[in-house]
Amino acid sequence: xxxxxxxxxxxxxxxxxxxxxxKPLSAADLAAIRAAFTKYAVLVFPNQTFSDxxxxxxxxxxxxxxxxxxxxxxxxxxxxxxxxxxxxNLDAExxxxxxxxxxxxxxxxxxxxxxxxxxxxxxxxxxxxHGRSIPPIGGQTxxxxxxxxxxxxxxxxxQQIAGLVxxxxxxxxxxxxxxxxxxxxxxxxxxxxxxxxxxxxLDSGRMSLYVASHAGAIRGMAKPEAERLLKxxxxxxxxxxxxxxxxxxxxxxxMWDDRCTMHRGLEFDDQRYKRxxxxxxxxxxxxxxxxxxxxxxxx
Numbered sequence: 001x002x003x004x005x006x007x008x009x010x011x012x013x014x015x016x017x018x019x020x021x022x023k024p025l026s027a028a029d030l031a032a033i034r035a036a037f038t039k040y041a042v043l044v045f046p047n048q049t050f051s052d053x054x055x056x057x058x059x060x061x062x063x064x065x066x067x068x069x070x071x072x073x074x075x076x077x078x079x080x081x082x083x084x085x086x087x088x089n090l091d092a093e094x095x096x097x098x099x100x101x102x103x104x105x106x107x108x109x110x111x112x113x114x115x116x117x118x119x120x121x122x123x124x125x126x127x128x129x130h131g132r133s134i135p136p137i138g139g140q141t142x143x144x145x146x147x148x149x150x151x152x153x154x155x156x157x158x159q160q161i162a163g164l165v166x167x168x169x170x171x172x173x174x175x176x177x178x179x180x181x182x183x184x185x186x187x188x189x190x191x192x193x194x195x196x197x198x199x200x201x202l203d204s205g206r207m208s209l210y211v212a213s214h215a216g217a218i219r220g221m222a223k224p225e226a227e228r229l230l231k232x233x234x235x236x237x238x239x240x241x242x243x244x245x246x247x248x249x250x251x252x253x254x255m256w257d258d259r260c261t262m263h264r265g266l267e268f269d270d271q272r273y274k275r276x277x278x279x280x281x282x283x284x285x286x287x288x289x290x291x292x293x294x295x296x297x298x299x
Contacts, residue, residue, distance in 0.1 A: 002018065002028055002029060002032060003016055003017065003018050003019045003029050003032045003033060003036075004016070004017045004018045005017075005032070005036045005040075007040060008040075008244055009244070011039070011040070011145070011147075011148065012040060012041060012042065012143075012145040012148065012242075012244055013040055013041070013042040013043075013044070013143065013244040013246075014036055014039075014040040014042070014043055014044070015043075015044045015045075015046065016033065016036060016043050016044065016045050017046070019033075019045065020048070021045060021048050021050060021054065021055075021058045021253060022048065022049065022050030022051070022054040025058075025061070030061055037126070037255065037257065038203045038204050039204075041143075041145060041147070041256060041257040041260055041261050042143050042244060042246075042254065042255070042256045042257070042261060043254070043255045043256075044246065044252060044253075044254050045252070045253040045254075045255070046249065046251070046252055047249075047251050047252075048130065048251050048252070048253040049251050050130075052080065052081065052084060052278065055084070055128070055130055055253075055278065055280055056083055056084070056280055058128065058280075059128045059280035059281075059282055060282075062125065062126055062282045063125055063126075063282040063283055063284075063285070064282065064283050065083045065280060065281065065282060065283070066083075066085075066117060066120075066124065066281040066282070066283055067082045067083060068080075068082050068083070068084065068085045068086065069085075069170070069186075069189075070085075070086065070103075072185050072186050072189050073183060073185065073186065076103075077091075077092040078092065079091065079092045079094070080278060083280065084278045084279065084280060085278070085279040085280075085281060086277075086278065087107065087110060087129070087265075087277045087278075087279055088132075088133070088274070088275045088276045088277045088278075089104060089107070089270040089274065089275050090274060090275075090276060091103070094274075094276075096270070096271060096272075096274060097270070099271060102181055104270070105177075105179050105181070106174065106179060106181075108177055108179070109170075109173050109174050109176075109177055109179065109213070110264065110265045111264055111265055111266070111267065112173055112176065112177075112213035112264055113144065113212065113213055113234055113237075113238055113262045113263070113264045114173060114212040114213045114214055114262060114263070114264065115210070115212045115214075115258045115259075115261065115262050115263070116258045116279075116281055117258065117281060117283075118168045118195055118210070118212045118214050118215070118258075119168045119169050119170040119172075119173075119190060119192075119193060119214045120193065121193045121194075121287050122283055122284060122286070122287055123195065123258065123259075123283075123284050123287070123288065124258035124259075124281050124282065124283060124284060125257070125258060125259060125282045125283060125284040125285070126255055126256060126257050126258055126281075126282045127255070127256055127258055127279055127280070127281050127282075128253065128254075128255045128279065128280045128281075128282070129141075129253070129254050129255075129277055129278070129279040130251070130252075130253045130277070130278050130279075131248045131249070131250060131251065131252045131253075131254075131276075131277055132250070132251070132276035132277070132278060133250070133274045133275060133276035134248045134249065134250050134252075134275065135268040135269065135270075135272075135273035135274070135275055136273065137268065137269075138266060138267055138268030138269065139248060139265065139266060139267075139268035139273075139275055140245050140246060140247050140248065140265075140266045141245070141246045141248070141254070141263055141264070141265050141266070142238075142243050142244070142245050142246075142263060142264050142266065143243065143244045143245075143246065143256055143261050143262070143263045144237050144238045144242050144243050144261060144262040144263070145237075145242045145243075145244075145260070145261060146208045146209040146210065146211075146237055146242075146260045146261055146262060147201075147206045147207070147208045147260045148241075148242050149209050149236060149237035149239075149242045150198065150207050150208050150209045151207070152236075152242075153209075153236070158198075161197045161198055161229075161233070162198055163196075163198075163294065164196070164197040164198070164218055164219070164220075164221075165194045165195065165196055165197070165218065165219045165289060165294065165296055166194070166195055166196075166197055166211065166215040166216075166217065166218050166219075166226075166230065167192035167193070167194060167195075167215065167216060167217040167218070167219065168192060168193055168194075168195050168212065168214040168215050168216075169190050169191065169192040169193070169214060169216065170190045170214060171187070171190045172192070172213070172214055172215065172216035173212070173213040173214045176213060192216070192217070193287075194219065194287075194288075194289055194296045195210060195215070195287075195288045195289070196210055196288045196289055196291075196292050196294065197209065197210060197211060197218070197233070198210065198292075199259065199260075199288050199291060199292055200291075200292065201259055201260060202285070202291065206260070208259065208260035209233060209237055209260075210259070210260075210288060211230055211233050211234055211237070211262070212234075212262055213234075215230050216230075218230070219296075234262070237262060238262070258281075258284075259284065
């Protein structure tokens with residue numbers, strides 16, 4: 001039996017059934033998943049019970065894997081292997097992180113609207129998140145369709161933002177929460193990188209906004225004006241008509257297109273409930289400016 005795809009809306013988010021991602025995929029099944037991903041941008045695969053290695057093997061079908069930013073710090077004791085981002089609330093001994101733990105304070109940034117790895121010169125193509133342990137209440141993930149948000153912009157705004165380049169840094173998003181505990185290696189790794197505000201998706205040809213809480217400046221624009229424009233675009237893109245909210249179930253695997261979505265995790269009682277979430281992240285094929293044919297000088 002080939003995979004089945006059940007859309008949540010006609011154009012954004014779908015559930016995928018009749019597939020066990022812990023087993024080798026046929027060419028037909030993989031082609032069906034790719035086609036659904038291109039169309040819907042967010043795919044939910046319920047009841048996927050597999051190992052970390054099977055998780056990574058599935059992700060490798062879509063490109064090279066990123067390394068977790070936590071691997072940058074030699075003093076950080078990692079719970080998972082470097083190719084998996086640990087986005088739960090557990091320490092290396094599977095204990096709930098204390099209120100003042102650096103990792104917990106850093107992870108609070110996931111509650112801001114963002115797209116994974118836009119702070120890297122070569123950003124992410126997709127993220128693939130597996131829910132091993134889920135809090136009974138709270139902790140949903142919201143996804144915003146940046147393609148539909150772009151389509152709904154006034155024509156004057158589309159013309160205004162065409163060709164603009166923003167500066168993205170992980171330190172920018174964390175500063176919004178008052179977090180600044182970065183060592184020298186991290187500060188070097190997280191220096192601002194250029195990303196276009198609008199991009200054309202290579203597979204579908206659709207146009208999409210590309211903004212996130214990591215963006216803090218726009219080249220050639222005064223800082224107050226840039227911050228105002230970025231806020232307006234994010235506020236526009238996160239209106240309810242563009243947002244799908246995923247209520248997690250144990251062993252859900254959710255895959256989303258980082259090129260054309262933003263997401264954020266909603267609040268839950270992270271001092272009471274364990275949340276074990278493991279994410280594989282696949283790199284994009286080229287920097288966004290290069291994809292859009294923009295020659296951008298280093299600053």
